[in-house]
Amino acid sequence: MRGQMKFGLNIPTKLVFGAGELKNLSAMTLPGKRALIVISAGTSMKKHGYLDMLVEQLDKAGVAHTTFDKISPNPTHAHVMQGSQVCLDHQCDFVIGLGGGSSIDTAKAIAITAAMGGDFWDYVSGGTGGGKPVERALPIVAIPTTAGTGTEVDLWGVVTNETTHEKMGFGSPHIFPTLAIVDPELMMSVPPRLTAYQGFDAFFHAAEGYISRAHTPISDLYALEAIRLLYKYLPVAVADPANRWARIKVAWASTLAGMVESTSCCTGEHAMEHALSALKPELPHGAGLIALSGHYFKAFKNDSMKRYMKMAEKMRQVKSARPSDFLDALEVMKRACAVDDVRLADWGFTGADAEALADNAIATGSAMLDLDPRFLTREEIIQIYIDTINA
């Protein structure tokens, strides 16, 4: 692919972006008459009134609805199966994911399982997944309340199998949301620390997608703009959570980074993080990425020199002459977002975990590791984990 400029682009999702847009949902074309609403088991969707807002709009549109509110921060195979049953029991003809990545990803998994039948894990490829093709899915409406995953405009989801300790990505063109409503108003209540974790998740979707062997001219365009926006506005949103303009910019950058995931692909950093949070589900995904990023990106600074310099230029808005400028800018950004203190040891990881983590990452994430700018050996992956844990 590289050097030949052959690539595809297909993001069929209809995106509606803007503060306050959820309140216009009843005027939009919805893909069914009976919705399953998927939200987390936490209280925030109810406390902040987002669920009420959605329900009011559905009622106004004459769309029936049932709510499944069992989703945990790392959505599980069991929840997917429960949700699919609720979906079938109520004969829902589309699924709405309202919340963070876990709710929307579960909505995607339910959309597959309810339409295809059988066990969700049959449709997961890699690891112990059954690898069956996804031939159809119920239509999905994605309404993110965090700025990070980009799942509202991509064809991916992540679900954890709690029995096998696998945190697995799954993907299909059938799970592009039909409609994505990105309303930064719904993100104003995210506290600073989570804002930073989620924003860095988006940042790494862009940065990984940019250095990925799967990069394309269109993913490059999305990635560099997301990197520029996040470097500039994420520290503002963290320091001043009420800053609406910064929230809007971070939300847009997160959606752009999701479009990177649909036109390029994440690399080994994401595979390595999934192994971390599969082992310790209480580790936030973004925190795991932040911890890994220093040693992960150092590994390729001589393999992707021009791209590191280009990222540094977008961040600092000055010419770069050294790939390490990107590594320096990344550390500056972590300090500016007050997440330079993230240490895996705080979640109980020790150097003794490194081998098992590497083996899990390779078993479940080889598709992403294969897209690294240079192929990392098992020993190198272990060393990145050790260096990260000892940091």
Add this chain to the structure above:
Amino acid sequence: MRGQMKFGLNIPTKLVFGAGELKNLSAMTLPGKRALIVISAGTSMKKHGYLDMLVEQLDKAGVAHTTFDKISPNPTHAHVMQGSQVCLDHQCDFVIGLGGGSSIDTAKAIAITAAMGGDFWDYVSGGTGGGKPVERALPIVAIPTTAGTGTEVDLWGVVTNETTHEKMGFGSPHIFPTLAIVDPELMMSVPPRLTAYQGFDAFFHAAEGYISRAHTPISDLYALEAIRLLYKYLPVAVADPANRWARIKVAWASTLAGMVESTSCCTGEHAMEHALSALKPELPHGAGLIALSGHYFKAFKNDSMKRYMKMAEKMRQVKSARPSDFLDALEVMKRACAVDDVRLADWGFTGADAEALADNAIATGSAMLDLDPRFLTREEIIQIYIDTINA
């Protein structure tokens, strides 16, 4: 909309980009079993073997086909109606436009008329068009053999009513092509002069979309990249038509500029050009735009100062401090593409035409004129025509 960052994005077209990709068509998912192929009345699709290549691929895929080869450079209402009849007579279930914008735009118009019934002009809005809603269209496959219109990834078409002398745009989300194959190999045979005219059409889609009141964060991204690429590579493709890399870059820039048309909108320059080529159909669209551009863009240099400077920076890759830098860079680019000699007088226009041209532009293109950075009065439009004709 401006200052609030509210916008939508929805380009459902599946794009396949790359030299040689037409030869992979039989392996792609096609939207039907019986195709109407729409090509121009000229000889180039046959002479260069592009039609044979397409037919071979359709045969391989087991897709039946009928060819309608009547399209003129400015496609007419009469051809749309003839083509629609052929489509119905052969019970075609999708339409393939192979060629320049005229063939693809006619394919779009046929897709509407064959699906909706009645007269095509009923579905045109503005001018003498009937303004009926387009509720459906046959699926469309777009295979451009020129780099300019961007119609392969947009929801617009242009057709001339030869009775009323109206060159009218029409649009509907239903006419986004289902599949767009952008194969720069098919563009290698375009002669230098036409390469320049078509490339400037793409350039102005990007530049107009960038200064348009309808601009959005995503259209800005597409527009600036198209502007950068065309300034750099269009002169190379014009000077050295066999330069494959330049052809590839220009093709991609043209598609990006088409994505600008789907996320922002053209402005008054396009409305004013349509009036020119409605009156003198032998005037190439790109030549009309090139002729108008100097005086048209000069009109807004104090209204869209930051955007003019940003475009100049993308073109010259140095900081800009004056909006007129864009006007200067545009003239440099015209000279580099050897089209600084385009004069409307050569097509027989005289100052006496100016009033009628302005009235036609206002009657048929007010939707685009309304998106100019500043509202132009009828007198100002007349003056731009006079200055252009007298240049």
